[in-house]
Amino acid sequence: MVQKLVRNRKYYLLLRGRTYYFRYTIPTDVRRLCSSLPVEVKRSLRTDSYTDALALIAQKLKLIKVFQKTTNPKVILKLLSQILDFSKEFSAWAKDQLSNLQFKPSVNQKSPPIPKAPPKPVTPLLSESWKKFVNWKSWTKKRAADNQRLFDNLIFFIGDKPVGNVTKKMLQRAFKSISRLPQRNKAPYKNMTLDEIVEIRIPPRHRISDKSVKEHLKLCQSLFSRYLVQEEDTLKEAPTNGIRLELDDKRFASLKDSEVRSILDKAKTKPIWFQWFLKIALYSGARRSEIAGLRGADFKFCSDTNRYYFLIHDGKTKAAKRSVPVHSKLLEDGLLAFIGDDLKSLLFPLAHRSPNRVTDLFGSMVESKTNELGERIVFHSVRHTFITKTRSQGVETVLVQQVVGHEKRGAGVTDRYTHSFQFYLKL
Numbered sequence: 441m442v443q444k445l446v447r448n449r450k451y452y453l454l455l456r457g458r459t460y461y462f463r464y465t466i467p468t469d470v471r472r473l474c475s476s477l478p479v480e481v482k483r484s485l486r487t488d489s490y491t492d493a494l495a496l497i498a499q500k501l502k503l504i505k506v507f508q509k510t511t512n513p514k515v516i517l518k519l520l521s522q523i524l525d526f527s528k529e530f531s532a533w534a535k536d537q538l539s540n541l542q543f544k545p546s547v548n549q550k551s552p553p554i555p556k557a558p559p560k561p562v563t564p565l566l567s568e569s570w571k572k573f574v575n576w577k578s579w580t581k582k583r584a585a586d587n588q589r590l591f592d593n594l595i596f597f598i599g600d601k602p603v604g605n606v607t608k609k610m611l612q613r614a615f616k617s618i619s620r621l622p623q624r625n626k627a628p629y630k631n632m633t634l635d636e637i638v639e640i641r642i643p644p645r646h647r648i649s650d651k652s653v654k655e656h657l658k659l660c661q662s663l664f665s666r667y668l669v670q671e672e673d674t675l676k677e678a679p680t681n682g683i684r685l686e687l688d689d690k691r692f693a694s695l696k697d698s699e700v701r702s703i704l705d706k707a708k709t710k711p712i713w714f715q716w717f718l719k720i721a722l723y724s725g726a727r728r729s730e731i732a733g734l735r736g737a738d739f740k741f742c743s744d745t746n747r748y749y750f751l752i753h754d755g756k757t758k759a760a761k762r763s764v765p766v767h768s769k770l771l772e773d774g775l776l777a778f779i780g781d782d783l784k785s786l787l788f789p790l791a792h793r794s795p796n797r798v799t800d801l802f803g804s805m806v807e808s809k810t811n812e813l814g815e816r817i818v819f820h821s822v823r824h825t826f827i828t829k830t831r832s833q834g835v836e837t838v839l840v841q842q843v844v845g846h847e848k849r850g851a852g853v854t855d856r857y858t859h860s861f862q863f864y865l866k867l
Contacts, residue, residue, distance in 0.1 A: 452504075453493055460485045460493035462500070464523070467508055473639060474513040475620060476597055476613040483524050496526060513638050517599055563604035563674055566595055573667050582729075582754060590659050593618050596634045603668055608679045611660060615685060619653045622646045625796065650685075657685055693815035694824040699806075706805040714801050716778050717788055718822070723767035725826030725844040726752065728798055728819055730760065732791040736783035739766065739776075748776075752845065760845040 454463040462483045471477045485493045507519040597614035622629040622642045664678035707715050730752045739750045748766040791798050802819040830840050
């Protein structure tokens, strides 16, 4: 099909075949403020008349000037939507055309009725559906707070529009923008708003992980597909259907025997609290946040089994609330003496206050950030190591899930934590 750009560029006209189109190249400085915007947008003007096309475009010129001077990303997206919406202009243009017609039907001739387009079903706003979705779910307090942060990112880039108007393309653009966000628990980003963050360039090393971006997609799939389509029947089809994120997603690694021995040896030069933090993680598989929340009172003795155990009161899921047996190696090394008589205070106040301190100390003891398979070696690798090792020794999956706080619904999550058996430390 032949395309011809009309020479008078200030009117943003493009002739394709016999139909005129509105074409607008979004300025670079505007796209820097809102990275989800495309380089160029087009809309059909549904006319082959140059004069009519000019009339339709003329009504958008003031709006375009405002758009080019706006610095707020939310306002930018709203203005662009108004610029591309020609429904009012089409309606006014059609009325003018009808009023200019000289044809009048005869007395006996009836004008055929003009068919009306069926009205679009009215759907609730994204924020309204989210509130109902949260009430429908039974998340823990921590899980609810984590998911709220994910949703805040999504609605910032999508906008609070009716759920029926949310498209697959909108979500894909939002996920792309989210992948460029920084880790919000690090300075200087933790004290910045999203409006402030999108105005600066985030170095790749400061950006959120691919896993975090996928968590945004999983939350969207649960909201749109599971809730709005299957549960509420608000939508006939979820906009998340068929979305695939092209991310460089690297799995967490498990540690070899030699790596565990090396880390334990290097930990002797670290603060005593970190040495015990690491040992508890190695011999229980508990999450970093769970260990950071432990108090002396959480460690108890069971007279029936003649064993010590500790309680985890809260966590990522309902299954996270559990009792965990204390490994004999921890007792041999003097765990009870480390706990002491203060049962009310946190055992690891610094880790509870600054979780990244644990991450940084662990990172200083590993020679490489990835293993030979490209899997990431981080503190969470200790949890992968524990699960892999216990399963390699023939411990039943359901018992492993009970100890580490996995949901007992098949072995899906636990399988993802399990690596090749032959590499790992004998506990």
